[in-house]
Amino acid sequence: MSVRVRFAPSPTGHIHVGNVRTALFNYLFARNQGGKFILRIEDTDLERSSLESEKLIYEDLQWLGLDWDEGPIIGGNYGPYKQTERYKIYKKYIQKLLDEGKAYKCFCSKDELEEMKEKALKEGRPPRYNGKCRNLTLQEIESFEKEGKKASIRFKVEDLEVRISDIIKGEISFKTDAFGDFIIVRPDGMPVYNFVVVIDDALMEITHVIRGDDHLSNTPKQVLIYNALGFKVPKFAHIPMILGPDHSKLSKRHGDTSVNQFREKGYLPEALFNYLALLSWSHPEEKEILSKDELIEAFSLDRVSKSAAVFDFEKLKWMNGIYIRNKSKEELTKLCVPYLISEGLVTDRYVNENFDKLADMIESIRDNLELLSDVAQYIEVYFKLNTILDEKAKELLVKDTSIPVLRTFLSEIEKVDELNEKIYKTIVKSVQKSTGAKGKNLFMVIRIGVSGLTKGPELDKLVVNLGKDEVVKRVREILRLIGNHDF
Template structure:
């Protein structure tokens, strides 16, 4: 079998992480099996679909590393890949179903349908269509159309049950009396999702339909259409939904939910790729940090759980921190630059003139970073001295040895040509010997003396990156404040 899977988003905005996980599972399955990953744009919702949103989808997928083999932009032999460009194809199959008596025109108004629904509910029955227009004659249809009435097209459901074989959930039997004859074309001529998705998947030779389990209830209707048109039914795999930390469906109230929001916060695409792959899927050896290549090699649908996955924001942040620490330092610095500029901490001119110095600064705080957007807060210490001492800094300044440590350290720095790592180590030893202190009273005194705070970059890197003149200036400032 030729493995072909598809991701078919609606262009209404940035991709939600739930849809991104669906795209990712399709991508991993296709690549693992040597198959094709197809992108199809489902834009039949004309009111909500926009070209701008379509471009956002491309942007999100490319950033995440999900490159499609066929689809818009790239093309392919089974196009077009936008549903609005396939209406002629859909009409052909609608006409076929009408001609064969497998579908019919329905002239019932919204008001009539609402009355039917309420009546069924009162009687304790499923709120389905009662078949009023099922047996209209050609003459009756013509009379109604002559009055200017626009019909919807309904699929005629003849079976009592539909069996769906799902790779993840096994065999499931659906009773058709739960939905009855269903609409496949609206009165305005727009075909509905359950109809067009079958036509598209069949003609694009999709072998496996891997999608969220919120589509499971649509599947029996689609199977009926496959059978009615004589199409081969694909393999279905319905993956569980993603829940928020409170175990309700993941939504905006839980925080960031779109790929773009994670990107803007400073999550690396490799980290989000890795994390999403672990939502309802596990590695055979229970590994958690996995490259794209490792995920492709290991991914199989039989390791996808039936249980919903809980989106753990803290775990994603932890994982992102690991990817940050393993990132090439120069590349990491370049990724940090937009955040530094947006915060007003540096300018483009500063970066051009001090890029190597900036790399060293980023190196000194890399282990503290969990997301790139934190970089400005961590690097602020290099650009301005904090003199609004908090309680922990005041405690250090209150030690009876702090002033002696700062004076001794400053005197040593003033008498060297350059403040580098070697000279810093020598200075520490000299101060230790002269003032006879060590540990917290030594190192924290110097940290507060050069930064005004008890937290920040690794002390040796902080001092060296600040440079001789800045260190002297800052210590003098703190000594003056202590004197006051």
């Protein structure tokens, strides 16, 4: 049978990076093996699930490039792909277990169950169900139902031990006396996760269940259900969790944790895809910058570590910067535009009328960008002259050569019809010859004259992109500040 894997999120909001890393490993494994990647929505938690959150999941996965072969939106031969649409299917298999004596109705109240738990703990035993309703007669069941008592349904655990061979964790043995007869349907009639996930995976012919190791404790219960219903047990691969920089479980207190947050900050999907793939997995040649195709070709579960991965925000940012620098000039500009508009630096009309000029500006600051959202900070110099000079700028401007440098530079700029890099360099040489200034007393002073800052884009590109009229206007303003001692 060809490989079939699934990602089954609950629609309760944007996807956490831990969950999307699980989706990504499933995706890479399926693509590497020429199999199918299935999306299934586990929406039985009616209080927390919503259609809006469901749409967010689709958006997050599509943005990241995790296209599914079967599931919501596109359909498939094994649907429905939402659990709330599969109740009739679940009911059929619940009845099968009851009819075969592999499950039973339990009428114990919450208070009774709590009392059992407390007693077991006091006696040093696992707090598991004591089997009180395991052997109820039909008459007793009918009597309880006539009284209006709601029953949960428990799976009857007969095996003393469950053994699994996990692709990542290896051979694992579970003693069933740790949990005993467990609930598969709540008193309100809602089947629980450990039951429905088995039915869904079995009927959708899932061959490999690749999921976080926080699900490892659920596995023995699920294996028991597989066996009781005569289903083939899939291969399991439990991947380690993702930790924050402090080595505790990654959570909101560490910063961005959802795909949407990374997207809004200006991370590129290719960079996040690449980075997440390297959390607890490594390339055979230890490469780090890898395209989707390269990751698909190299991915294998036997290179997944047993150890938890630490989410390094700085490394992700570094990797994102590499992907930004590899974008074409036009594509990078289009990606940056929304951030410039949101900061009020440009309008749609400005972009339409000055796209090439804007692209040149962004190109001059490309190497400074680690996030797309950084663009507003670095490009602001093109839209606004800084007139609140820092101490370093003031120290330079009071030197004897500074005013002559700026006045000569202004005079030379005013003589030309237009600016380009060649003309700019000729002007600078003329200023140097006339004033004798060099080094920072020349270049840094010119930079302050055209921007009011001591740092920024390459000076020749800054001057050319600003254009003659804007440069003249700015240098005059800085000279006015110096003359009036307004700094």
